[in-house]
Amino acid sequence: MDITNTNPGSNRRLRGGIVGGGRGAFIGAVHRIAVELDGQAQVVAGAMSSTAETARTSAEDWFLSRWYDDFETMAQQEAAREDGIDFVMIVTPNHLHAKAAKAFLRAGIHVMCEKPLAFTVEEAEELAAVARESRVLFGLTHTYTGYPAVREARQMVLDDELGEIRKVLVEYQQDWLMDAVEEDPEAKQAQWRVDPECAGISCCVGDIGSHAANLVEFVTGRNIASICADLTAFVPGRLLDDDANMLLRLQGGGKGTLTCSQVACGEENNLSLRVYGSKGGLEWHQQEPNTLIFKPAGQPWQYLRTSVSLKSVAAAEVTRTPGGHPEGYLEAFANLYRLFLADVRRFIDGTPPVGGYPSIDEGVHGMRFIARAVESSNANSSWVEV
Template sequence: MSRKIRMGMVGGGRGAFIGGVHRIAAAIDQQIELVCGAFSSNPEKSRLSGEDFFLPADRVYGSYEEMITKEKELPEGERMDFVSIVTPNHVHFGPAKMALENGFHVVCDKPVTFNVEEAQILKKLVEETGLIFALTHNYTGYPMVKQARVMVENGDIGKVRKVVVEYPQGWLATKVEDTDQKQASWRVDPAKSGMGGAMGDIGTHAENLAEYITGLKITEVCAELTSFVEGRRLDDDANILLRLEGGAKGVLHCSQIAVGEENGLNIRIWGETGGLEWHQQEPNTLQVKSLEGPTVHYRTGVGSLSDAATAAQRVPAGHPEGYLEAFANIYKNFATCVRARLEGTEPDELSKDFPSIEDGLRGMIFVEKVVENSRGNEKWTKL
């Protein structure tokens, strides 16, 4: 099939942050092209955004309903192949459901939906249609994260005993939402964000990273959520004890009131014979520790790494493998699987490595149970 995979976008118009990230990431490997979009719930803003992206006027739509309906009417060689959803949380479910029902594959920003019930409906739809669904937990796209996962899987640190994962930010240390800051206003609004504030926004990234690297599912939580900023309706800080499969224990904390912090997603994992440590703000390095030997620093682009880490590398050693490249790895793998589906072939195993609807549902269950536990009197709540 000698053409690019065609993407339609919902959201991500003028003034949006994450839409630009998705468009850049999708374009990095030159496997995907943006062909249409409903870039805003405001039809005029959507039209102007389409002009910014040099799209034909008849492929810029005033709503996602119109886009999916009109695109389905186009010939197969012309219509979009998948929908990328880059809206606030409360506008994930509608376009994802309609896209799946009309035969389009889906890429969706996280968390996957507004609540667990919606995620369960999408999971059932994905299973029934057989369509491909990717969730952009982008931190799983880093080469050293993939290296860590392979090392745990291979038993290089022995049976996992303890996981400590954290995601501190400081940008909501004051009531920024009162200044009409767009990114803040919807994230602290339970009608748009859902039941979790910092928990849904960044806590789900920490949860997903812990499960992705260890291969262990979180089974129980003991949580305390806090809204430190007076008048804020959703949590801006979370401290959670974890129990994982196989008897491993963990600690997860995330915060958006940690003054001076940027995007401090970090994870440490200890097994019976060794440990691993990775910091998102220093993404090229994975620290590997052992009982008796020295700590070894694995570096992107240096030495012999796993096939998964090597496949995710994009630049020579010494150049940071960054946020956009990690995002692009999800789009690249997703596009490879869509292309294989269109060609009637089977993609290789490495290309199937991207977060799925199952990860999305687990994330929503995690948020729901953490909130439930924090509000209740039970010490532990099962997932």
């Protein structure tokens, strides 16, 4: 039987689009690899830059069938095509996330968006209202929730293997902004992240602190209720924070700390989480992602390994290779897309979505976390509610 690309049902490869991610970008290529890894979808269209020449050459680099130099036109024209895209990936700088997402939501096209969700809390809440009204799918790429060991950790908390959650320690340390690299005309990734017009009110907290906060909430199942934050811009002349330290209070009574930095000399991408309960503790490090350390009370530590000793269905569903074959960042990213694309197919078939990937609700909460961290720091590190 010949299944053509214009078949309206789900028995075909899904068609994806991308906004942003053109030449000189990092995350666009990551999204493309992740979404195409399982062979369930292919990126066929893009508005990869607001500059026409860059949009064209970037699309040519990716051998895309169609290219646009603005996302509004892309949303309208793709929605009108019989072979238009089923979903779009938003990978622009922060100030365009919500604007681009709204255009596609209103066109009835499913959206997977980079974090943070929007430029401001108010914009995030408005976007959430548009998403609810459109009734199409919306996902957010908090990548680290896609690791099998992280899903195992969450399930262990749900199964009460840790008992009452008492303390969490999370850190995300990098060093790539320890100098004024944004002064280099070629350093586009640094330039927009430290520019309030593009990044918003925060650099470090918005860029990586939001990941750390989301990881805490995903694993423990408890939102951060209030914070006491101290944000710093260590590099002279930098307008946004490049380092942050916070005290946390979780819903349900647990407490902890969150520290994130992009000026921590010698660090690469050191995201680490420790969770301590009344029965046991957990420890996970993103740079050694296949190992989850379980510390049951009064017993030896257990080193649980992906595809070998992780025992939950939640972990197994996102495990791809036999034990001893490392699964890393790209696979974790692809796991979120695997879950999202499965829901896109359910949507096409008229069946309810299952989820399992971060949603717009986590995005709105993440924006509130960023805003409250800045508010707390500006108020002499006073406690504020998230």
